[in-house]
Amino acid sequence: MVDAIKVEGLSYSYSDGTTALEDVNLTISEGEKVVIIGPNGAGKTTFFLHLNGTIKNPQGNVSVFGRPISSMRIEDRIHQVGVVFQDPDDQLFMPTVFDDVAFGPVNMGLDEEEVERRVYVALLKVGLEGFEKRVPHNLSYGQKKRVALASVLSMEPKVLVLDEPTANLDPKSRADFIDLINDLNERDGITTIIAMHDVNALPVLANRVYVLNRRIVAEGSPREIFSDWELLRTNSLEAPDVFKLFKVLNCFGYSSDDLPLSFDEAVQILTKTIEGKEGHIHLHIHEHTHKELSDVIHSYNHHRDKGNIK
Ligand SMILES: Nc1ncnc2c1ncn2[C@@H]1O[C@H](COP(=O)(O)OP(=O)(O)O)[C@@H](O)[C@H]1O
Ligand SMILES: [Mg+2]
Structure with missing residues (x-):
C-alpha cells in the first residue's frame, strides 16, 4: 500500500x-x-x-x-x-x-x-x-x-x-x-x-x-x-449513545457478539438476535446487575471525579 x-x-x-x-x-x-x-x-x-x-x-x-x-x-x-x-x-x-x-x-x-x-x-x-x-x-x-x-x-x-x-x-x-x-x-x-x-x-x-x-x-x-x-x-471523548445503550442491555443479560456503532447496526443486531431466539429477547435483573450497571454508567460519565455519581 x-x-x-x-x-x-x-x-x-x-x-x-x-x-x-x-x-x-x-x-x-x-x-x-x-x-x-x-x-x-x-x-x-x-x-x-x-x-x-x-x-x-x-x-x-x-x-x-x-x-x-x-x-x-x-x-x-x-x-x-x-x-x-x-x-x-x-x-x-x-x-x-x-x-x-x-x-x-x-x-x-x-x-x-x-x-x-x-x-x-x-x-x-x-x-x-x-x-x-x-x-x-x-x-x-x-x-x-x-x-x-x-x-x-x-x-x-x-x-x-x-x-x-x-x-x-x-x-x-x-x-x-x-x-x-x-x-x-x-x-x-x-x-x-x-x-x-x-x-x-x-x-x-x-x-x-x-x-x-x-x-x-x-x-x-x-x-x-x-x-x-x-x-x-x-481524553474527554465519548462513545455513540447506541453503543452505550447496548452496554447497558448487556448488563440486563442481553448478549450480542458485537456492540453497534450506529442506529442501523443496532437494528440489524437486534433483528438477528430476535430471529435466532424464536422471536424473544430475554432480559433479567439479578443481584449483580445493579453493580454492572453502575460500573457501565460510571465508566462513561465525565463527571465522576466530581462525585456526582451516587
Ligand atoms: N495561534 C496560536 N498561538 C498560540 N497558541 C495556539 C495558537 N493556536 C492554537 N494554540 C494552542 O495550541 C494548542 C492546540 O490547539 P489546536 O490545534 O487549535 O487544537 P484543537 O484543534 O485540537 O482544538 C492549544 O493549547 C491552543 O490553545
Ligand atoms: Mg481545532
Whole structure:
C-alpha cells in the first residue's frame, strides 16, 4: 500500500510557548478514511496546518506520497493535499462563488477552459451547480461549507483533510455532508483525514481512528477505540449513545457478539438476535446487575471525579 501521509517525530510549539504537538508519528495509506479525535486544544487544527504547509516546521517530517512537504512547491502541495477548515468564512474571501472555487486552479496556472471545467465539476460534486454567480457571504452556513469544500476539490487533491466538517450543521445538512465526504472517499478514491467530535458520524467516516492529545495516545478501529472507556474518559471523548445503550442491555443479560456503532447496526443486531431466539429477547435483573450497571454508567460519565455519581 502506498503511504499517502507519513508523519515522523513532529513536535510544535507556538511562539508564546504553548506546546501543541509532541512527537507525533502516524502513517495513512492511500484510499484510507481516518478520523482524528481528541479534546479541545489537543492539537488537531495545528496538525492540519502542517499538512497544507501553513506552518513550516523544521522539527519532524511530514511526507506526502513519499515526498517531504517542506521540499514541495506550493502548486504541487495543494494538488496533493486539500484542507477544509472548520469555519468556511476563513476559506471564502472572493466576491462570487465562482471566484472562490476558481481561485486554486487559477493560481495553479491552468487555462480558462480548464478552470471553468473544474469549477463546474466541483460545484456539481457538492450539489451547488448553478451557484457560480452567488455571493459567498450571503449563503447559508451549510452552503458555505459546501463552497469551501468545492474550493478545495477544484484543485483535485489526492488527500482531503477536513476540520470538524459536521459541526454546526442541521441534521439534514449534516447527513448530506457525511454522504458527500464518504462518496469522495469510496467513489473517487480520495484519502480522507477528518478531525471531529461527532461520534455518531465517526463510524461512517473512519476505518481507522487516531486519538490525538498533543501526542498520538491511541490508534485502532472505531470499535476498539469506543470500547476503551478509560481512554475515552481521560481524553474527554465519548462513545455513540447506541453503543452505550447496548452496554447497558448487556448488563440486563442481553448478549450480542458485537456492540453497534450506529442506529442501523443496532437494528440489524437486534433483528438477528430476535430471529435466532424464536422471536424473544430475554432480559433479567439479578443481584449483580445493579453493580454492572453502575460500573457501565460510571465508566462513561465525565463527571465522576466530581462525585456526582451516587
Ligand atoms: N495561534 C496560536 N498561538 C498560540 N497558541 C495556539 C495558537 N493556536 C492554537 N494554540 C494552542 O495550541 C494548542 C492546540 O490547539 P489546536 O490545534 O487549535 O487544537 P484543537 O484543534 O485540537 O482544538 C492549544 O493549547 C491552543 O490553545
Ligand atoms: Mg481545532
